Amino acid sequence: MTATATTGTSVFVREDEALSREAVQSVVDQLPQWLSTLGDLRRLSGLQVAIWHDGDIVFDYAQGTADPETGTELLPTHRLRIASHSKMFTAITVMRLVEQGRMRLDDAVGDLVDDLADTPVADRTIRDLLSHSAGLTRDSSDSRWWALQTPFADRAQLIEIARDGAVVAEAGIHLQYSNIGYGFLGLAIEAVTGQSFEDAVTDLVLDPVTAEVERDSDRTLHLGADLPEGAAGPEQADGFAYGHTGLIHGDRRAVEQISTGALAAATGFWATAASIAEFTGRVFTDSALLTDRSRREMRRKVWTLREGGHYGLGLQQGRFHGFTALAHSGGFPTGLSRTWAVPASRLCVSVIGTSTDSPSSEIAVGILGLLALAAGRPAPDADMFESAAAGGGAAVGRPRPKELADQPSVTIGGEEMTAEQVAGIVEGTYSAGWGRTWVARLGDRLFELPLSSYDPAAGAIELAVTGTRPDAILDGVPCVELTTWGDTGYGSYFEPVLARVENGRCTGLVDTGQVAVPSEDFELPERIRAPKA
Numbered sequence: 001m002t003a004t005a006t007t008g009t010s011v012f013v014r015e016d017e018a019l020s021r022e023a024v025q026s027v028v029d030q031l032p033q034w035l036s037t038l039g040d041l042r043r044l045s046g047l048q049v050a051i052w053h054d055g056d057i058v059f060d061y062a063q064g065t066a067d068p069e070t071g072t073e074l075l076p077t078h079r080l081r082i083a084s085h086s087k088m089f090t091a092i093t094v095m096r097l098v099e100q101g102r103m104r105l106d107d108a109v110g111d112l113v114d115d116l117a118d119t120p121v122a123d124r125t126i127r128d129l130l131s132h133s134a135g136l137t138r139d140s141s142d143s144r145w146w147a148l149q150t151p152f153a154d155r156a157q158l159i160e161i162a163r164d165g166a167v168v169a170e171a172g173i174h175l176q177y178s179n180i181g182y183g184f185l186g187l188a189i190e191a192v193t194g195q196s197f198e199d200a201v202t203d204l205v206l207d208p209v210t211a212e213v214e215r216d217s218d219r220t221l222h223l224g225a226d227l228p229e230g231a232a233g234p235e236q237a238d239g240f241a242y243g244h245t246g247l248i249h250g251d252r253r254a255v256e257q258i259s260t261g262a263l264a265a266a267t268g269f270w271a272t273a274a275s276i277a278e279f280t281g282r283v284f285t286d287s288a289l290l291t292d293r294s295r296r297e298m299r300r301k302v303w304t305l306r307e308g309g310h311y312g313l314g315l316q317q318g319r320f321h322g323f324t325a326l327a328h329s330g331g332f333p334t335g336l337s338r339t340w341a342v343p344a345s346r347l348c349v350s351v352i353g354t355s356t357d358s359p360s361s362e363i364a365v366g367i368l369g370l371l372a373l374a375a376g377r378p379a380p381d382a383d384m385f386e387s388a389a390a391g392g393g394a395a396v397g398r399p400r401p402k403e404l405a406d407q408p409s410v411t412i413g414g415e416e417m418t419a420e421q422v423a424g425i426v427e428g429t430y431s432a433g434w435g436r437t438w439v440a441r442l443g444d445r446l447f448e449l450p451l452s453s454y455d456p457a458a459g460a461i462e463l464a465v466t467g468t469r470p471d472a473i474l475d476g477v478p479c480v481e482l483t484t485w486g487d488t489g490y491g492s493y494f495e496p497v498l499a500r501v502e503n504g505r506c507t508g509l510v511d512t513g514q515v516a517v518p519s520e521d522f523e524l525p526e527r528i529r530a531p532k533a
Contacts, residue, residue, distance in 0.1 A: 019345040021053065023374035023443040028059045030370065030440050033429070037436075037451050038363070039063050045244035045252055045335075046074040046354035048273035049363070052281035054346040057219065060274045064354060066234035066241035068254050078234065078241040079222065079270050080352045081257065082337045083330025086269040089201055089225070090185050091130050091314020092283065095294040096204045102192050105130070105297075105313075112188045119162040121184060128171050129181040129188075130313040131302040135169035136178040137161070145258070148333055152261040158183050175303040175311065179266035186265030197265055198225040208289050209279055221275045226268035227259045240270065243334025246357035255334050255356075267332060273350045280327050280341045281348030299326060320365050321372035321380065321457060323347075329361055338364040347371070362454035369457025374443035376403075379460040382486030391489055401464030401485050403444040410468050412478045412501045419465035422480055426463075426499045426506045430516035433528060437509060437516050439463070446482070448497065462486050463497060471500060473510065478502075 028051065038044060046064025050057060066074040097103040103112070109129065110122025121136065128134035140161045145152040153161065158180070166180055186197040193200040202225065210221040222238070232239030243255035260268035271279075283289055290298075299317065301310040308319035317326045318340070325340035327348070334354065338361040341348040349367050351360040373379065378400060384390065388397035401407065407419035417425075423446045430437045438451035446463045449456040463482040471477040479498035487493045491511075498510040509516045 019053070019342075019347060019371060019375050020443075021058075023376075024051065024053045024058055024347075024371065026442050027367070027370045027374050030442070031059060031367070032061065034366075034370075034438070034451060034456065035061065035363070036063060038359075038454070041452050042359065043247060044353065044355070044358065046241070047358070047360075047363070048074070048076060048078070048080060048350075048352045049367070050076070050273035050277040050350050051367070052274075052277040052348040052350075055216065057274050057278060062273075066354070068242065068244055068252055070234075072234045074234075074241055074354065075237055076272060076274060077222075077238045079224075079231075079238065079272060080241055080337070080354065081227075081243075081330070081332040081334050082269050082271050082276055082339075082352060083267045083332035084179075085271070085276060085328045085330045085337060085339060086225070086265060086267050087182055087314045088280070088328045089205060089269055090182055090189070090265040091298055092290065093189055093201045093204050094126060094130060094185065095290055095298060095313075097189070097192055099291060099294060103188070107188075109184050109188055113184070113191045115159045116162055116184065116187065119159070120167040121162045124171055124181070124184075126185065126188065127313070129178075129185050131311065132175055132177045132181065133172050133302060134178065134181050135171050135173060135176055136166050136181045136184075137168050138177055139179050141165050145260075146333060148255070148258055152259065152263050153183070154261045155187070158187070158262040175305070179263055182266035183263045186262065189265070201225050205289065209282060209287060212282060212287060212289075213278060219274075219278070221279055223271045223275050223279060224269065226264040227257050227270065229259075231257070233257075241334075241354055243332070244355035246355055248357065252355060257334060267330070269330075271352075273352050276337075276339055276352075277348045277350035280339050280350070281346070284326060284341045284343045284348075285346050321369045322375075322377050323368050323372065325368065331356075336360045340364050340368060342368075359454055366453070366455045366457070369455050369460075370442060373445070373447060373457050373460060376443055376445070378462065379447075379486050380458055381488075382460075382462065385486055385488050398485065401445075401462060401483070404441070404446060404465070405444065407465045408467070410465060410480055412468065412480065413503075422465050422499070422501075425501060425504065426480070426482070426509075428506070429519040430509045431519040431522035432514065432516040433524070434514075436519060437511075439509070448484070460486065461491065466496065469498065471498065471510065472513075473515065474500070477507075479510065 049061045051059040060076045062074045062076045064074045066072045105127040110117040124134040144150045234241045240257045244252040298313045303311040310317040323342045325342050327339040327341045330337040336358040337352040339350040351364045353360040386398045404419045409418050423441045438449045448461045450459045462485040466483045467481045471479050481496040483496045499506050500508040
């Protein structure tokens with residue numbers, strides 16, 4: 001696995017979504033351990049993960065294989081397909097043309113593309129197509145290209161689909177996600193610009209943002225509209241990695257890359273995680289590429305899919321762990337991908353997986369959850385569990401612990417330690433027969449987290465240094481009391497976790513009498529034998 005990290009400065013953002021560089025870095029420091037555990041436990045084929053924050057790539061990481069047949073290591077520089085992220089790029093390209101007065105959102109596609117003028121799709125507007133409101137087929141009556149059984153549709157095939165079978169409902173009745181509709185948008189962009197779709201999106205979108213990145217940093221962007229002819233494969237550090245089949249079919253098999261023909265506007269794009277994170281973070285915060293009006297137009301809610309989940313013009317939007325996020329996801333025969341940008345926090349997280357069962361969306365939300373804890377927010381249900389009369393009992397409620405800097409110092413073996421020093425000693429993973437416990441400092445607080453979860457913040461328990469006591473199991477071993485906060489009551493609501501501290505090291509955690517030792521000291525017996533009386 002490979003990881004790089006950088007540091008920088010932070011700026012003022014909205015207080016409810018403020019995120020300091022120090023908080024972000026505290027999460028970055030923990031991510032490789034969590035991601036590698038998920039990779040091993042879930043048998044993930046490969047991941048690229050990147051975080052952009054306040055103008056910098058602060059995390060650029062990869063794990064797994066780029067070629068399952070040779071075992072070639074997946075690198076942060078390998079190129080991966082980002083599928084329906086393409087719709088976001090297509091929408092941005094359209095908004096650029098709208099700003100230039102060359103296209104209107106209410107233009108009918110048949111008025112722009114001569115080959116569509118006499119087809120049933122002719123009256124569908126650009127806005128209809130961008131928002132999946134046009135009532136068009138998702139993929140046509142024969143879309144075997146998704147299984148690599150046929151090439152993707154070319155222009156002639158796409159026009160034929162427009163003539164026969166594209167329209168399945170009236171416009172505006174219901175969300176009907178349509179890759180075919182975005183193919184028509186690609187044709188409209190070509191008609192208006194007189195260029196190929198790839199050249200138009202490069203000139204209008206990719207090159208300007210790449211120039212911004214190169215002006216402001218020593219980085220560049222690695223993004224493109226479709227698989228280039230003769231592209232290098234996984235044997236090259238910046239070549240295209242292979243995809244992998246899902247575990248549902250047994251051992252994973254390699255999946256080759258494929259060009260997307262006339263559907264590049266819907267699903268053709270490729271990137272590295274760092275490049276898509278930087279591009280999206282910049283474009284939806286302070287890039288000069290789009291006006292504020294265009295960004296607002298793209299974000300305008302057209303369809304509501306669930307509470308807090310919306311689709312606009314080429315953009316998905318959601319609310320996760322207190323962050324209002326936008327961007328897109330993608331599914332391709334070679335893998336699944338997810339990007340969430342949080343403009344109010346000048347933040348963007350991107351996860352690209354290399355298999356058709358990759359939990360990219362779940363991991364992206366998990367990262368947002370860890371960032372929320374680092375920003376000072378409690379775990380999602382902690383306030384409810386700690387409220388008055390929680391669970392229907394007579395509890396009066398417990399206030400949230402103070403930050404580590406304001407928690408009491410303790411004396412262990414004659415040495416006084418601050419709560420922050422204790423946190424530094426206790427951080428790590430602890431193993432026992434039942435599993436593994438993860439203790440991490442995120443921001444200014446200490447948490448016990450479920451290491452194997454896709455969303456650790458959802459099950460996080462806050463730990464507060466409150467004193468010392470002798471070990472009830474080992475005589476003479478001092479323990480630091482770590483009072484829990486945010487527990488449902490199924491764990492240790494009234495009972496502190498005890499951290500054994502010996503010679504400046506935590507040698508074990510005692511949680512209601514059960515002992516876990518540092519994972520590096522743990523050895524699982526060949527057989528767990530029952531004790532003899």
